[in-house]
Amino acid sequence: MSETTQNIRVRFPPSPTGFLHVGNVRTAIFNWLLARRHGGAFILRIEDTDRARLVPGSVEVMLDTLRWMGMDWDEGPDVGGPYRPYYQSERLAAYVRYAKQLLESGWAYRCYCTPERLAELRTQQQREKRPTGYDRRCRKLSPEERAELEVSGVPSVVRFAVPLDGTTTATDLLRGSSIYQNSTLDDFVIMKSDGYPPYHFAVVIDDHLMKITHVIRGEEYISSFARDSLLHEAFGWAPPLYAHGARVLGPDRAKLSKRHGSVSALELRERGIVPEALFNYLSLLGASYSADHEFYSREELVSLFDIARMSPSPAIFDQTKLEWMNAQYINHRLSLEDVARRCRPYLEEAGLVQPEDGGEYIEQVVSLVKDRIKLLPEVVELTEFFFREPTLDAAQLLSRNLTLDAAHAALRTAHGRLANLAEWAEPDLEREMREAGAELGLRPGVLFMALRVAVTGSTISPGLFETMRVLGRERTLARIERAVEFSAPTPAGSTPA
Numbered sequence: 001m002s003e004t005t006q007n008i009r010v011r012f013p014p015s016p017t018g019f020l021h022v023g024n025v026r027t028a029i030f031n032w033l034l035a036r037r038h039g040g041a042f043i044l045r046i047e048d049t050d051r052a053r054l055v056p057g058s059v060e061v062m063l064d065t066l067r068w069m070g071m072d073w074d075e076g077p078d079v080g081g082p083y084r085p086y087y088q089s090e091r092l093a094a095y096v097r098y099a100k101q102l103l104e105s106g107w108a109y110r111c112y113c114t115p116e117r118l119a120e121l122r123t124q125q126q127r128e129k130r131p132t133g134y135d136r137r138c139r140k141l142s143p144e145e146r147a148e149l150e151v152s153g154v155p156s157v158v159r160f161a162v163p164l165d166g167t168t169t170a171t172d173l174l175r176g177s178s179i180y181q182n183s184t185l186d187d188f189v190i191m192k193s194d195g196y197p198p199y200h201f202a203v204v205i206d207d208h209l210m211k212i213t214h215v216i217r218g219e220e221y222i223s224s225f226a227r228d229s230l231l232h233e234a235f236g237w238a239p240p241l242y243a244h245g246a247r248v249l250g251p252d253r254a255k256l257s258k259r260h261g262s263v264s265a266l267e268l269r270e271r272g273i274v275p276e277a278l279f280n281y282l283s284l285l286g287a288s289y290s291a292d293h294e295f296y297s298r299e300e301l302v303s304l305f306d307i308a309r310m311s312p313s314p315a316i317f318d319q320t321k322l323e324w325m326n327a328q329y330i331n332h333r334l335s336l337e338d339v340a341r342r343c344r345p346y347l348e349e350a351g352l353v354q355p356e357d358g359g360e361y362i363e364q365v366v367s368l369v370k371d372r373i374k375l376l377p378e379v380v381e382l383t384e385f386f387f388r389e390p391t392l393d394a395a396q397l398l399s400r401n402l403t404l405d406a407a408h409a410a411l412r413t414a415h416g417r418l419a420n421l422a423e424w425a426e427p428d429l430e431r432e433m434r435e436a437g438a439e440l441g442l443r444p445g446v447l448f449m450a451l452r453v454a455v456t457g458s459t460i461s462p463g464l465f466e467t468m469r470v471l472g473r474e475r476t477l478a479r480i481e482r483a484v485e486f487s488a489p490t491p492a493g494s495t496p497a
Contacts, residue, residue, distance in 0.1 A: 008040030009213045012073075013203065016046060017053040019264040020065050022317055023218055023248040023256065026282040030216045030245060032071050033283070033305035043210060044076030046087045047203070049196045065265045069275045070298065075210075083210040088202050095197040098205050098235070099158050099190055107234040108190060110156040111138040112149045133186040134159065158191035160201075162230060170225040173243040174312045180226040188227055200224045204231045207240055215240045216307070219247045243307045246286035246315045256317055263317075272376030274334065274342065277326040286315035294325070295333065327374040340366040343379040350380045352387035364470045368462035386471065389479070390457020392486045397453050402442075407450050408487035410440050414451060415480045424473045426465040433465075454483030 010031040014024060035042040044066070046059055063078065075081025085091060102108035111134070118134070125132045139161060141149075149156070163182045171177045190201040197205075207215065222244050232239040250256050256263050268278060276298075283301050284294070287309045296304070330339055340363040347353040353362060369382040384390075397407045417432050437447040452464050455476055461467055468476045 007213065008035055008038045009043065009211050010035050010040065010216065011043040011045050011207070011210065011212050013045040013047045013206075014062050015050060015053075015199075016048050016055060016058040016062065017050060018055055018058060019266045020062050021256075022263055022265060022268070022282060022285075025065070025069065025265045025278075026248065026285050026315075027216060027218055027245060028066060028071065029069075029279060029282055030287070030305070030310065031214075033302055034214060034216065034307065035074075036302045037305050040213075041074040042072075043081070043083075043212070044073040044086065045206060045210070046077055047199060048087055048089045049199065049202055051089075051194070051196060061266060065269070068269060069265070069279055088206065089196075091202070091206065092195065092197075094205060094209065095191065095202055096195075099197070099201070102160070102190070102234055103158065105234070106161065108158050108160050109139050109141075110146065110150075111159045111187075111189075112141075112154045112156045113138060131184070136187055139187060155193045157189045157193050159187045160190050160227070160230065160234070162187050168226050168229050168233070170229040171242070172222075172225070173241055173307050174310055175222075175244065178222075178225065185226055185230075190231075200227045201231065204228055204235075204237075208232075208235070208237050212240045214243070214307075216243045216245060216310075219244045219312070243310060244312070246311055246313055248285060248317050249314045251316055251318055253314065253316070268322075272346075272378070273322065273326050274329050274376070276334070277322065277329040280329075281322050281325050285317065286311055286313075295328070323374050330373050330376070331371045336363055336367050336370065339370055339373075342376055343373075346377045346380050347383070347387070350384070352380065352384060361470075368466055368470060385456045385458065385461070386467075389482075390455075392453070392457060392483060394487070396459055397450055397483070397487055402446055402450060404487050405489060406442075408484060408489065410436075410442060410447050410450055411454055411480055411484045411487060413440055414447065415477060415484060418473075418480070419477055421473075424469065426463075426469050429465040429468050450483075451480070454480050 012028040012031050014020060014028075020028075032042050034040070044063075048054060048059075059077070066073075073079065075083065075086065077086040080086075099108065103110070113134075121135060122132050138159070162185045166182050168180045168182055168185070169177055170180070188200065189198055191197055206212075225242070225244075228239065228242075248256050265278065269275075279298065280294075280296055280301075283296065283305075287305070288311065289296065289301075289304050289309060334342075340359065343366055344353060344359070344362060347362065348355060365383050365386045366379065369379065372382060373379055394404060398404060402410070414433060414436050417436050418429070421428055421432055433447060433451065434444050437444045440447065448464050449459060452461055452467075453459060455461075455464070455468060455471065471479075
């Protein structure tokens with residue numbers, strides 16, 4: 001980066017009005033990477049001034065989501081810090097103090113207009129096809145009129161007095177400078193009638209008091225960029241360096257929404273996305289590192305990240321690409337022990353594994369299906385027969401034109417040979433079954449399919465002899481014996497049990 005990197009302090013300020021959208025998480029990642037690359041501070045601040053939209057418990061879920069993503073913070077509501085408190089609702093005294101300063105300096109004024117009048121004004125402006133915005137009626141009140149309204153107890157808000165002429169300049173590290181004509185800007189509210197500040201007022205004060213040096217945020221905040229600059233000018237403060245990241249869109253280039261699938265990190269977690277894959281994928285969403293490289297460790301991303309690598313062009317969130325990347329992590333980039341540990345909760349939830357069961361067998365099972373898992377919950381369907389007796393289907397035993405009588409004879413012969421096998425190892429199992437097929441006059445594939453159905457209850461499974469090895473001698477022989485009984489000849493007119 002060309003800008004200063006000394007004593008970098010960045011913040012991620014989620015609003016507890018729901019769960020973290022993937023766009024929010026991407027913003028958190030960019031800020032975290034910037035801080036970690038330069039040995040700076042990553043601050044977590046909860047912006048809870050919109051009291052009507054608060055969702056109980058969402059703060060805890062957001063913090064847990066960030067921890068699951070492997071992100072830590074140097075200051076925040078749960079770890080403290082030199083600029084506490086880190087909940088905006090606990091910082092009201094500061095907002096009142098600075099609003100009073102603007103009132104006294106002439107940069108702000110009280111507005112007594114009712115919501116009904118403002119709604120009527122907006123409707124009239126729309127009807128007349130004029131730009132909507134406050135008409136500054138209360139800005140023109142005389143001191144006597146203000147005093148009378150105050151005495152009568154009429155509720156009020158505090159509005160910022162935007163200069164009536166001239167321009168305001170706001171500079172973005174990605175997009176350059178934007179010049180706004182002050183005459184086109186609205187006198188925006190800085191303190192609501194309930195005593196709470198709107199986002200754009202509180203954030204400027206908190207960023208100043210917490211010594212924030214860089215602000216990486218989403219493109220949607222460009223609409224308040226002029227307000228930020230005006231507030232900094234009114235207070236005489238140097239603004240932090242801003243970078244507005246690319247919008248995150250769906251594959252149809254429309255605003256990302258539920259119709260594009262899971263869009264919250266919590267939903268993705270529940271679907272079986274691993275955090276390493278999500279972190280890697282979102283780090284590339286709106287930033288570029290190498291044209292021929294897609295997988296990066298966290299350490300590599302920290303060493304490579306630079307605001308200059310970010311792009312202002314829209315970024316496409318593709319669930320299919322994320323799931324592919326997730327499969328690559330599960331199949332190749334995470335250890336077997338790690339994948340088995342992450343699969344275990346799904347196996348327990350399905351009743352296939354008990355909490356007290358050891359992990360060695362689970363690892364052996366997962367080792368056979370790991371390369372076929374795209375999302376963690378898929379492990380249940382892929383491995384159920386390893387933990388639970390499969391259902392036998394006569395039609396599957398009769399595959400490849402093998403009669404039930406022939407299947408019965410083949411399975412009985414296979415059982416006898418396997419029961420006398422000295423070593424329960426894959427080469428020995430395969431050799432013995434090939435010899436059994438030759439003895440029976442069956443092609444290996446025909447016998448192997450009958451055995452696969454007997455052992456797993458399906459014509460599709462991991463390698464037959466790998467499966468038999470992991471199931472073990474006792475369980476494998478018991479299942480083949482069961483299939484022998486299932487396929488035994490029955491009296492005329494009856495069907496197999």
